[in-house]
Amino acid sequence: MPSVQQYDGTLDPVDHLETFRTMMLLHGASDRFLCRAFPTSLTGAARDWYSRLKPNYVDSFREFADDLVRHFMSSQRPHKTATSLMALRQEDGESLKEFISRFNREALQVPNLDPSAATNALLAGAKSIEFR
Template sequence: MLLHGASDGFLCRALLTTLTGAARDWYSRLKSNSIDTFEEFGEDLVRHFMSSRRPRKTAASLMAMRQGDDEPLKAFVGRFNREALQVQNLEPSATTNAILAGAKSNEFRRAVTRRNPLFLADLMAGVEEYISVEETLAALNSNQRRA
């Protein structure tokens, strides 16, 4: 619409069709002629809903993650990966350091450190390999106890 030279008033009214929930309620409570430009409208909208924004995830937030006492490594790594996907421009070394700091198993730390992963794919391949071995050993121990 901007390319076609639509007026600010038209842009503000057209935007209403895309708003839902609280944003639509906020829009409907605006006083007539209280906004002069589409730019002003956007600024007011952002200012009003600023407190609803989720804070950006950082490498520091990954460093604070810890594997729970009863949490399997697989669950921790899944949770870690979901958080890591939200961090922009994450360095592989920061990822490695964070996952090593958060994992509770020293054996896991040694296994990852031995691989010396340079890329995230290398790190995750090592993690998956360790989890696979851990799950296989747990299944074998469970079968031996039953026998």
């Protein structure tokens, strides 16, 4: 069975589920096998949560995954938006190159980012007049 880092409930459950699902599907695992194997990827609070579920509680991995995400929603990483990019500003002492690198790391976390919104946010946040 493929090795996946164990989930303890403190990190984003969606990230863990996607990593687990991808690894298992890569090896041709069925939905039924996903349900049976997933508990081996849990530890700590997540394992405790699982152990309190009623036997035969879930009918599909999707249902199981949805329940896990709901239960550990407070650990989910907040979704970035184009609006959140508008709040980024080049800091005092930060080079333009460093700012652009930081901006790009944030922009990669925005799903379906419109290129014109990204460009506008980058230009608004940069201090360099030459860059604008």
